[in-house]
Amino acid sequence: MxxxxxxxxxxxxxxxxxxxxxxxxxxxxxxxxxxxxxxxxxxxxxxxxxxxxxxxxxxxxxxxxxxxxxxxxxxxxxxxxxxxxxxxxxxxxxxxxxxxxxxxxxxxxxxxxxxxxxxxxxxxxxxxxxxxxxxxxxEENLEYTRIYKRLKPKYEGKTASSISTADRAEFIYYQEAKEEYGKEYEETVQNRNQYEQIKKQLVAAHQAVSSQLGKEDYTKEELNKMEASGQMAQYKGMLQQIQNNVNENIPEALEELDEGIEYYANRLETHFNLDLDGRAPVGDDPYDxxxxxxxxxxxxxxxxxxxxxxxxxxxxxxxxxxxxxxxxxxxxxxxxxxxxxxxxxxxxxxxxxxxxxxxxxxxxxxxxxxxxxxxxxxxxxxxxxxxxxxxxxxxxxxxxxxxxxxxxxxxxxxxxxxxxxxxxxxxxxxxxxxxxxxxxxxxxxxxxxxxxxxxxxxxxxxxxxxxxxxxxxxxxxxxxxxxxxxxxxxxxxxxxxxxxxxxxxxxxxxxxxxxxxxxxxxxxxxxxxxxxxxxxxxxxxxxxxxxxxxxxxxxxx
Known part of the structure; x- marks a missing residue:
């Protein structure tokens, strides 16, 4: 959007x-x-x-x-x-x-x-x-998580040939929800892991460059002028890419990575959590x-x-x-x-x-x-x-x-x-x-x-x-x-x-x-x-x- x-x-x-x-x-x-x-x-x-x-x-x-x-x-x-x-x-x-x-x-x-x-x-x-x-x-599940969780006891392990005609539409709906849940869950895990890996690399690069320059709040110009070779050159290139493409200083980039990690971790704990009963505090039957x-x-x-x-x-x-x-x-x-x-x-x-x-x-x-x-x-x-x-x-x-x-x-x-x-x-x-x-x-x-x-x-x-x-x-x-x-x-x-x-x-x-x-x-x-x-x-x-x-x-x- x-x-x-x-x-x-x-x-x-x-x-x-x-x-x-x-x-x-x-x-x-x-x-x-x-x-x-x-x-x-x-x-x-x-x-x-x-x-x-x-x-x-x-x-x-x-x-x-x-x-x-x-x-x-x-x-x-x-x-x-x-x-x-x-x-x-x-x-x-x-x-x-x-x-x-x-x-x-x-x-x-x-x-x-x-x-x-x-x-x-x-x-x-x-x-x-x-x-x-x-x-x-x-906090609440996503709808396909709720559908998968609610219908799993009824349909887990069953095939279409074993389902009655009366339950066929519901079984298909269950399968669609299960498939969407699996796809989105794996994508969320991958996104969290990717953010964590990027953060790990960025922290290492930032610490190394800060040590060489003798300061943590170095400017883009100072980074560009810094002489580097080997591993340090790779660190420098990574930090330059962040500063040039994202137009942020490194602490801000790290903060955004932390926010991303927290976002995906929270989704796993709530949106995809099959053990979460988010409706319990309400006390009603949401399907009545x-x-x-x-x-x-x-x-x-x-x-x-x-x-x-x-x-x-x-x-x-x-x-x-x-x-x-x-x-x-x-x-x-x-x-x-x-x-x-x-x-x-x-x-x-x-x-x-x-x-x-x-x-x-x-x-x-x-x-x-x-x-x-x-x-x-x-x-x-x-x-x-x-x-x-x-x-x-x-x-x-x-x-x-x-x-x-x-x-x-x-x-x-x-x-x-x-x-x-x-x-x-x-x-x-x-x-x-x-x-x-x-x-x-x-x-x-x-x-x-x-x-x-x-x-x-x-x-x-x-x-x-x-x-x-x-x-x-x-x-x-x-x-x-x-x-x-x-x-x-x-x-x-x-x-x-x-x-x-x-x-x-x-x-x-x-x-x-x-x-x-x-x-x-x-x-x-x-x-x-x-x-x-x-x-x-x-x-x-x-x-x-x-x-x-x-x-x-x-x-x-």
Whole structure:
């Protein structure tokens, strides 16, 4: 979620905007951004300020493929607020005490905090800011690990010929999960071992060179001037390669190697651990959709350091971090509240939790739901499908991350989705799947990790190196379609705020129709040998643009 030149395809027309002040919808008479073929490629690196805000940049003025958020605010939205819009974030939880989020967290005013009662009779006790469907659970297996572990006693050692017709489909599913588990487990072990070996070699080289130079904090110039032969020459070459290719000093490189080793070791201890029962703290049956009396109101979960909230906190900030408060960042939406639904552990989410979280969001007033998660095995997809349809019935838009494996989703199924396995049409018209853009307006426009698909990805939005809120009043760069999806959820929230009469389906179509496109070929999946027409990578063939979306929304009846 890299080379041939991209022919720019969009030139912005001038616009005349007449915006009223106050809380109503802005009155717009304008020409939307269109036809960008004459815009030059940006040949200089982004400054730190540009990088931190590139998702809101304007392609015409900045030559950066952002969503024209700041242009929309300065020329269209201005001081208008619109209606308050609730955006549900189904994720790892959110640091609701964060300095840049504490003013935009949804509060259930029908609930009395801390009295141990379900005051509003919605089925959830003391749910002031949402619900924690994971209780005290944090670490969890991947879905194929759970499937393999759960079905192993039934099918281990058996062949297809010994399986009854009634169990044939389940047996095949078990075999697929077992194969995926074995492949991914071995790959993770190899990656950990490789990182450990590289670190061992790098430590030896660094110690030898430091000893010869008489200092550990030697510069690139000092390393280049150092005379070396034999083993020392090999050490020097290795360190030069690190400094030149990675553009880091050696202590930083060692720190990153340690992080990589820890990452893969943790995956082996949790994601692939057949002895881990990550669900035990919850106390429910995750395979019984009628078992709903579980979880708690602590949407920040059990971890005191809040580290497990990083993903959800980052997502929430992209959507609605407080704007123009002289701290932190500006979220996309200026009048949104974040409903926190903790349902995604460190591992794969359960279908039951996602289905119930969607229903909670719908029943408690959310108009937009962000789902920045996904997996490639789903034992109970029908539960989530029915929840998506329930959201459609109640006019709620779901904005979904497309995934980070560089895959064509027309050929690979990722969950959740709005695909109909028995027909070409989608199961609903309220589900918008988002791929990720890079900040390079050129051949690398599509993030190298981003999934894509003419049928099963709808739009693209900024998702590479996004600066946003993280726990304990911190800020950090993260990347993925997980960051692209909330950017679009923020756009959807603004449209629903200013144009509340538009249905979820209309808002989805406005976002898709109003985006910017290009006629150029771009690199797909990080493979320089795989270049494709950008317009063929999603249903709309477009990049989301808030400025254009507001114009089109104002014209939609």
């Amino acid at each position: 890299k080379i041939p030149f991209l022919k720019p395809a969009l030139v912005m027309g001038s616009a005349l905007i007449l915006a009223s002040c106050g809380s109503g919808s802005p009155k717009i008479v304008s020409t939307p951004i269109a036809n960008i073929d004459s815009i030059p490629l940006k040949i200089t690196d982004l400054s730190e300020t540009q990088l931190k805000g590139w998702g809101g940049a304007d392609l015409m003025t900045d030559t950066i493929p952002g969503m024209s958020v700041e242009k929309a605010y300065s020329e269209i939205i201005k001081n208008n607020k619109g209606q308050k819009t609730i955006v549900a974030v189904i994720d790892s939880g959110v640091d609701i005490e964060h300095e840049d989020l504490d003013g935009v967290i949804w509060t259930n005013t029908d609930e009395i905090p801390g009295n141990g009662k379900d005051d509003d009779n919605n089925g959830y006790i003391d749910d002031m800011h949402g619900w924690n469907f994971l209780g005290d659970a944090v 959709i009628t078992d709903t009396d579980y979880g708690n109101a602590n949407v920040m979960g059990p971890s005191e350091d809040k580290e497990d909230l990083k993903h959800g906190t980052h997502v929430a900030g992209i959507i609605a971090a407080e704007r123009n408060n002289n701290i932190g960042i500006n979220g996309v939406a200026n009048n949104a509240e974040i409903m926190v639904l903790r349902a995604v552990p460190d591992g794969d989410e359960y279908d039951k939790d996602i289905a119930l979280a969607i229903r909670y969001a719908v029943d408690n007033g959310a108009k937009v739901i962000n789902t920045s998660f996904g997996k490639y095995f789903s034992p109970n997809p029908e539960w989530v499908t029915e929840a998506i349809k329930y959201a459609e019935k109640n006019d709620v838009l779901i904005v979904n991350a497309g995934g980070n494996e560089g895959l064509n989703l027309d050929e690979n199924t990722v969950y959740p989705n709005d695909q109909n396995p028995e027909a070409p049409q989608e199961i609903s018209d309220n589900f918008l799947t988002v791929g990720a853009l890079n900040y390079d307006y050129g051949a690398q426009l599509v993030a190298d990790f981003s999934n894509y698909g003419k049928t099963n990805v709808d739009v693209f939005a900024p998702g590479t190196k996004i600066w946003s809120t993280t726990p304990n009043n911190e800020y950090e760069y993260l990347q993925g379609t997980s960051m692209a999806s909330p950017a679009v959820a923020g756009v959807a929230a603004i449209i629903r705020s200013f144009y509340p009469k538009l249905s979820a389906a209309q808002v989805k179509q406005v976002i898709m129709d109003s985006g910017l496109t290009t006629n150029a070929d771009v690199i797909v999946g990080g493979d320089r040998n795989n270049t494709q027409d950008f317009k063929e990578l999603s249903t709309s063939g477009k990049m989301v643009n808030l400025y254009n979306a507001l114009i089109l929304a104002s014209q939609t009846k």
